[in-house]
Amino acid sequence: MIVRLKVxxxxxxGLVSALAARLFDxxxxxxxxxxxxxxxxAEFTALIELPPDLGPxxxxxxxxxxxxxxxxxxxxxPVTPGKPRPDxxxxxxxxxxxxxxxxxxxxxxxxxxVTHDANVASLHATRFEHPRGELYRIRLAVSxxxxxxxxxxxxxANAAQQLGQTLTxxxxxxxxxxxxxxxx
Numbered sequence: 001m002i003v004r005l006k007v008x009x010x011x012x013x014g015l016v017s018a019l020a021a022r023l024f025d026x027x028x029x030x031x032x033x034x035x036x037x038x039x040x041x042a043e044f045t046a047l048i049e050l051p052p053d054l055g056p057x058x059x060x061x062x063x064x065x066x067x068x069x070x071x072x073x074x075x076x077x078p079v080t081p082g083k084p085r086p087d088x089x090x091x092x093x094x095x096x097x098x099x100x101x102x103x104x105x106x107x108x109x110x111x112x113x114v115t116h117d118a119n120v121a122s123l124h125a126t127r128f129e130h131p132r133g134e135l136y137r138i139r140l141a142v143s144x145x146x147x148x149x150x151x152x153x154x155x156x157a158n159a160a161q162q163l164g165q166t167l168t169x170x171x172x173x174x175x176x177x178x179x180x181x182x183x184x
Contacts (some may be wrong), residue, residue, distance in 0.1 A: 002079045009072030011042035013023040018068040027051035099165035101136035116152035
C-alpha cells in the first residue's frame with residue numbers, strides 16, 4: 001500500500017534520524033521525501049510503501065510513541081497510484097535559481113518552461129540566511145525537448161536576470177527516466 005505520510009511538529013535535533021530509523025524498523029520503504037524547517041517548526045513529507053502487515057493507523061500509532069514526535073500532527077493517507085505514463089519523462093537538465101525572494105518568482109520561471117514544452121520532474125525551493133542577507137533557492141529537474149533546449153534555457157536566463165536572480169543550468173549528468181513510479 002502506498003501512503004502519503006505527513007509529520008508536522010516542533011523542530012528537534014535528531015528528528016529525521018529517529019523518524020527514518022523507526023520507519024525502517026517497521027519495514028516501510030521510503031519514496032519521494034522532503035523535510036523542511038521554518039522558525040521552530042518542522043515538516044516531514046514522504047510517499048511510502050507499507051509492508052502488507054502494517055496499516056496506516058497502526059503506523060501512525062507507533063510513530064506517536066517516539067519521544068521526538070511528542071505533540072506532532074501525523075497523517076497517513078493512502079494513495080492510489082495512477083497508471084504509468086506512456087510518455088516517460090527524461091530529466092535533461094538541472095536548473096538552480098538563486099537570489100532574493102519575491103512574489104511570483106516561481107510562477108515566472110515555470111511559465112517559461114511551459115512555453116517551451118518543458119516539464120518539471122522535481123522541484124525544491126528553500127529560503128535561507130546568507131552573509132548577503134536572506135536568499136531563496138529554487139532547484140528544478142526538468143525535461144526540455146532537445147529542439148527547444150537552447151531557446152528555453154536562454155529565456156529562463158533572461159527571466160531570472162530581469163528578476164535579479166542568478167540562474168545556472170546544466171545538462172543532467174546521467175539521464176534519469178521517470179515513468180512507472182508516477183513521481184512527476
